[in-house]
Amino acid sequence: MDIIFGRNKKEQLEPLRTRVTGRIPAWLQGTLLRNGPGMHTVGETRYNHWFDGLALLHSFTIRDGEVCYRSKYLRSDTYNANIEANRIVVSEFGTMAYPDPCKNIFSKAFSYLSHTIPDFTDNCLINIMKCGEDFYATTETNYIRKINPQTLETLEKVDYRKHVAVNLATSHPHYDDAGNVLNIGTSIVDKGKTKYVTFKIPATVSEGGKKGLSALKHMEVFCSIASRALLSPSYYHSFGVTESYIVFLEQPFRMDILKMATAYIRGVSWASCLAFHREDKTYIHIIDQRTRKPVLTKFYTDPMVVFHHVNAYEEDGCLLFDVIAYEDSSLYQLFYLANLNKDFEENSRLTSVPALKRFAVPLRMDKNAEAGSNLIKLSSTTARALKEKEDQVYCQPELLYEGLELPRINYAHNGKRYRYVFAAEVQWSPIPTKIIKYDILTKSSLKWGEARCWPAEPVFVPTPGAEDEDHGIILSAIVSTDPQKLPFLLVLDAKTFTELARASADVEMHLDLHGLFVPGADWEAGKQAPSREERDGAAERRVAPRT
Numbered sequence: 001m002d003i004i005f006g007r008n009k010k011e012q013l014e015p016l017r018t019r020v021t022g023r024i025p026a027w028l029q030g031t032l033l034r035n036g037p038g039m040h041t042v043g044e045t046r047y048n049h050w051f052d053g054l055a056l057l058h059s060f061t062i063r064d065g066e067v068c069y070r071s072k073y074l075r076s077d078t079y080n081a082n083i084e085a086n087r088i089v090v091s092e093f094g095t096m097a098y099p100d101p102c103k104n105i106f107s108k109a110f111s112y113l114s115h116t117i118p119d120f121t122d123n124c125l126i127n128i129m130k131c132g133e134d135f136y137a138t139t140e141t142n143y144i145r146k147i148n149p150q151t152l153e154t155l156e157k158v159d160y161r162k163h164v165a166v167n168l169a170t171s172h173p174h175y176d177d178a179g180n181v182l183n184i185g186t187s188i189v190d191k192g193k194t195k196y197v198t199f200k201i202p203a204t205v206s207e208g209g210k211k212g213l214s215a216l217k218h219m220e221v222f223c224s225i226a227s228r229a230l231l232s233p234s235y236y237h238s239f240g241v242t243e244s245y246i247v248f249l250e251q252p253f254r255m256d257i258l259k260m261a262t263a264y265i266r267g268v269s270w271a272s273c274l275a276f277h278r279e280d281k282t283y284i285h286i287i288d289q290r291t292r293k294p295v296l297t298k299f300y301t302d303p304m305v306v307f308h309h310v311n312a313y314e315e316d317g318c319l320l321f322d323v324i325a326y327e328d329s330s331l332y333q334l335f336y337l338a339n340l341n342k343d344f345e346e347n348s349r350l351t352s353v354p355a356l357k358r359f360a361v362p363l364r365m366d367k368n369a370e371a372g373s374n375l376i377k378l379s380s381t382t383a384r385a386l387k388e389k390e391d392q393v394y395c396q397p398e399l400l401y402e403g404l405e406l407p408r409i410n411y412a413h414n415g416k417r418y419r420y421v422f423a424a425e426v427q428w429s430p431i432p433t434k435i436i437k438y439d440i441l442t443k444s445s446l447k448w449g450e451a452r453c454w455p456a457e458p459v460f461v462p463t464p465g466a467e468d469e470d471h472g473i474i475l476s477a478i479v480s481t482d483p484q485k486l487p488f489l490l491v492l493d494a495k496t497f498t499e500l501a502r503a504s505a506d507v508e509m510h511l512d513l514h515g516l517f518v519p520g521a522d523w524e525a526g527k528q529a530p531s532r533e534e535r536d537g538a539a540e541r542r543v544a545p546r547t
């Protein structure tokens with residue numbers, strides 16, 4: 001397992017033609033862009049946690065049945081500072097680092113007497129976000145990095161705080177039909193009031209015909225919810241949306257702000273400031289997108305930890321939402337590199353299996369309903385919402401399936417009724433061995449797996465003009481611990497889950513986290529005009545004096 005998790009991977013800067021076996025459908029043209037940790041040691045120093053690794057972007061460009069692969073490290077300020085110092089000098093989730101005392105890198109960040117919350121890393125290793133025509137590498141801090149989706153070059157650093165008051169934001173934004181981005185973040189220092197802030201980034205803004213960064217300038221706060229505890233806001237990794245509502249879970253997996261403020265001087269990581277409080281509840285916040293206000297009923301459920309929301313939708317006056325839930329936060333514990341070694345099978349047992357659970361909340365409250373009565377009258381789910389005193393409602397989910405993570409859906413069904421979940425199969429070990437298609441209606445599943453193959457998150461791409469929800473293909477990057485087997489891009493028929501093709505690349509590929517598919521065949525060199533910043537950069541380089 002060390003081959004997969006601990007080793008630094010080399011970049012593949014020049015596009016590399018892969019060996020395709022089988023047949024890729026002719027309509028499938030575009031680029032699968034993905035992100036994940038690729039470098040786990042710098043010089044003599046080593047990160048502690050897999051989520052700390054330096055972001056390695058990679059892409060599979062599919063055109064006329066052929067696939068080209070490339071990869072490039074995100075040239076974040078964090079990456080550059082580390083490489084220059086030849087050691088880890090910027091703190092990540094599970095590793096607290098100390099900047100070189102001779103250099104002033106990030107020094108402001110650590111003046112704890114005046115700043116409660118430090119400057120965070122811009123090592124955006126988790127996902128890729130599309131914003132209008134632009135693409136950004138994302139993590140969970142206040143920074144995102146613009147990237148060139150074709151060359152994987154790193155462009156400007158964007159600080160969300162310049163536009164909306166958030167210190168943290170998810171790496172799993174949602175998109176509406178027009179491509180506007182909806183995200184949620186936590187504001188820790190705004191006037192001492194800790195709150196969760198949903199915000200929107202418009203897909204396009206016409207400002208004298210100029211595109212690009214100006215969209216971020218037009219970011220706006222959508223709705224804010226005060227944190228239950230000012231000094232310990234919830235940690236969250238994603239959220240859900242329906243056509244008219246936003247679902248946000250304030251779970252008892254919380255960050256201790258005071259611990260964070262002293263972490264640096266105590267020499268402990270950010271991760272050590274997070275704790276699961278099994279004695280607490282999980283609060284379910286529902287925001288009405290039309291009024292931009294939270295629904296007043298106090299919905300709650302048992303303590304749980306959710307990283308990934310799957311989907312949410314409205315049905316007959318109820319809001320249904322599906323999540324991958326754990327009974328505790330052991331998942332984060334397992335990704336310490338020390339646990340991902342050769343004794344991995346013994347060391348890495350989750351204490352709860354990730355389970356697909358469906359929750360239902362009533363959107364209209366029956367004032368006359370008796371205490372203890374179930375407010376959900378739907379025949380489609382056994383999820384319950386029990387009325388309690390005053391405005392309190394206790395929600396009990398329906399367990400749909402046990403043993404899956406990294407869920408994806410046909411995004412055309414996001415916020416709407418849907419039937420299929422594509423995911424990685426995860427049982428007691430956190431590393432997926434199969435990919436799965438779960439049918440919520442029939443409660444049946446189809447799987448793909450191969451010996452010593454470790455699949456990444458499966459991405460659904462619809463067939464043009466498709467009518468059925470599962471009419472399309474599944475793409476997944478597969479790495480193998482079999483020395484005879486090259487890593488490959490797997491192309492499955494999403495309906496039958498049969499393999500259509502695989503494109504093997506003679507590279508050391510990393511196991512990644514998340515990404516997206518960018519449809520279109522017009523990315524040949526020269527066809528895509530460089531962005532304004534790239535042109536400006538090139539102009540600067542042209543005029544720079546030679547030294």
Ligand SMILES: CC1=C(/C=C/C(C)=C/C=C/C(C)=C/C=O)C(C)(C)CCC1
Pocket residue numbers: 051052091092093120121126139140141168237270271307513
């Ligand atoms: C650096 C940093 C953070 C980073 C968190 C990361 C990098 C989480 C990754 C989560 C993943 C990949 C989950 C998969 O299910 C925090 C704790 C937000 C806040 C403090 C600074």
Ligand SMILES: [Fe+2]
Pocket residue numbers: 172237307308514
């Ligand atoms: Fe995620």
